[in-house]
Amino acid sequence: xxxxxxxxxxxxxxxxxxxxxxxxxxxxxxxxxxxxxxxxxxxxxxxxxxxxxxxxxxxxxxxxxxxxxxxxxxxxxxxxxxxxxxxxxxxxxxxxxxxxxxxxxxxxxxxxxxxxxxxxxxxxxxxxxxxxxxxxxxxxxxxxxxxxxxxxxxxxxxxxxxxxxxxxxxxxxxxxxxxxxxxxxxxxxxxxxxxxxxxxxxxxxxxxxxxxxxxxxxxxxxx
Amino acid sequence: xxxxxxxxxxxxxxxxxxxxxxxxxxxxxxxxxxxxxxxxxxxxxxxxxxxxxxxxxxxxxxxxxxxxxxxxxxxxxxxxxxxxxxxxxxxxxxxxxxxxxxxxxxxxxxxxxxxxxxxxxxxxxxxxxxxxxxxxxxxxxxxxxxxxxxxxxxxxxxxxxxxxxxxxxxxxxxxxxxxxxxxxxxxxxxxxxxxxxxxxxxxxxxxxxxxxxxxxxxxxxxxxxxxxxxxxxxxxxxxxxxxxx
Ligand SMILES: Nc1ncnc2c1ncn2[C@@H]1O[C@H](COP(=O)(O)OP(=O)(O)OP(=O)(O)O)[C@@H](O)[C@H]1O
Ligand SMILES: [Mg+2]
Numbered sequence: 001x002x003x004x005x006x007x008x009x010x011x012x013x014x015x016x017x018x019x020x021x022x023x024x025x026x027x028x029x030x031x032x033x034x035x036x037x038x039x040x041x042x043x044x045x046x047x048x049x050x051x052x053x054x055x056x057x058x059x060x061x062x063x064x065x066x067x068x069x070x071x072x073x074x075x076x077x078x079x080x081x082x083x084x085x086x087x088x089x090x091x092x093x094x095x096x097x098x099x100x101x102x103x104x105x106x107x108x109x110x111x112x113x114x115x116x117x118x119x120x121x122x123x124x125x126x127x128x129x130x131x132x133x134x135x136x137x138x139x140x141x142x143x144x145x146x147x148x149x150x151x152x153x154x155x156x157x158x159x160x161x162x163x164x165x166x167x168x169x170x171x172x173x174x175x176x177x178x179x180x181x182x183x184x185x186x187x188x189x190x191x192x193x194x195x196x197x198x199x200x201x202x203x204x205x206x207x208x209x210x211x212x213x214x215x216x217x218x219x220x221x222x223x
Numbered sequence: 224x225x226x227x228x229x230x231x232x233x234x235x236x237x238x239x240x241x242x243x244x245x246x247x248x249x250x251x252x253x254x255x256x257x258x259x260x261x262x263x264x265x266x267x268x269x270x271x272x273x274x275x276x277x278x279x280x281x282x283x284x285x286x287x288x289x290x291x292x293x294x295x296x297x298x299x300x301x302x303x304x305x306x307x308x309x310x311x312x313x314x315x316x317x318x319x320x321x322x323x324x325x326x327x328x329x330x331x332x333x334x335x336x337x338x339x340x341x342x343x344x345x346x347x348x349x350x351x352x353x354x355x356x357x358x359x360x361x362x363x364x365x366x367x368x369x370x371x372x373x374x375x376x377x378x379x380x381x382x383x384x385x386x387x388x389x390x391x392x393x394x395x396x397x398x399x400x401x402x403x404x405x406x407x408x409x410x411x412x413x414x415x416x417x418x419x420x421x422x423x424x425x426x427x428x429x430x431x432x433x434x435x436x437x438x439x440x441x442x443x444x445x446x447x448x449x450x451x452x453x454x455x456x457x458x459x460x461x462x463x464x465x466x467x468x
Contacts, residue, residue: 115312118310120274123296128327
């Protein structure tokens, strides 16, 4: 009986996974671009930019994700007409930018100063040195910590449920209320889907980290 | 005059590290700067290519003041070899050498790689072209970094203690490469206490102390009859001249 429900409802759950995946990709992409820019500005920019970066981080790391979602959806929707999905991308993406900027800043600062000196001494401009020399090294070092950020954001997509994004968790609620189904069984399947989703992502990132590894450059690796 | 350094002053906080240093290097010359630790030798080299902007003074390359035009363009003429190599850790040896020609000088990939292989040949590192820096010994890394400098086809190469981070048995291979460059007519300004290089390859030794140039002269003269007591003490400490150990 419950198995039948789960099988007939599986397309809806998978659609929920698909929406969650879209949300995750969008928010991580926004967080990546903004977080990396913030990190570069904080390390190499004028002190006012550094100050702005710190303020941004404090704000977005200091407010619960669910409150951010509600603020962006109900707050912003008063001025511009945005969908729940867009509001979720903005709220979670900006928050992710705050976390990601910390990851990237840490990696950039861990690159030896001599790398920048050598690049500048050759005649590279600062932006070229950052692009050609610093970032290829810093981004490699970031993959490990970034995997954690991937996992927490993947789980955070379920919070978008509160503003009505029809992602996996909300699909589960629909199924439960429309079929009077077994709450525990449905959520067990949902949990398994999140787990697989997360596991695949981590596996992919680990593969990427190995693929890009440079001898003598692994974190705590053989050298 | 290829390189003119005029009246360089630099202070860090209250400490005046360079107190008006001037020197000239003619094309094809090698000059070696010596002096006690903390005397401002590294600071001087960095002021010359403005990695550390001096507080006062001028640097001219082929008569052009280096801050008068595009500083990055001018730095291409002044290669720098570091004590701790600073090879780009994520690039193979050949790419460390090719990255400058490719990205800065705008050469295409194939041409840059060919040039890089030729420069690696010059320093005897062709066999290890595909190795990453972490897979090379210190001496090998320093030779690759010299090839990286050469690939920019600079007018002058500035060396800051290129052998002092190396185990004694590895200094020889780097000194040999530097001697070869000097005899090929490369213009070099070298901070180093390598007596062998100084004696055989330097046209002039510059002795620095306390942010000044205390004395300078051809190696045979400076080593045999230093004018200042400080120079004598220093030379005997590094095992050369006077009451040498
Ligand atoms: N970035 C800096 N900030 C403050 N002080 C500095 C800085 N760089 C160098 N100094 C100081 O300037 C003085 C000269 O340093 P420098 O490295 O030029 O000496 P050096 O002659 O190269 O010595 P060594 O033989 O040990 O390499 C030292 O007292 C040093 O502590
Ligand atoms: Mg020094």
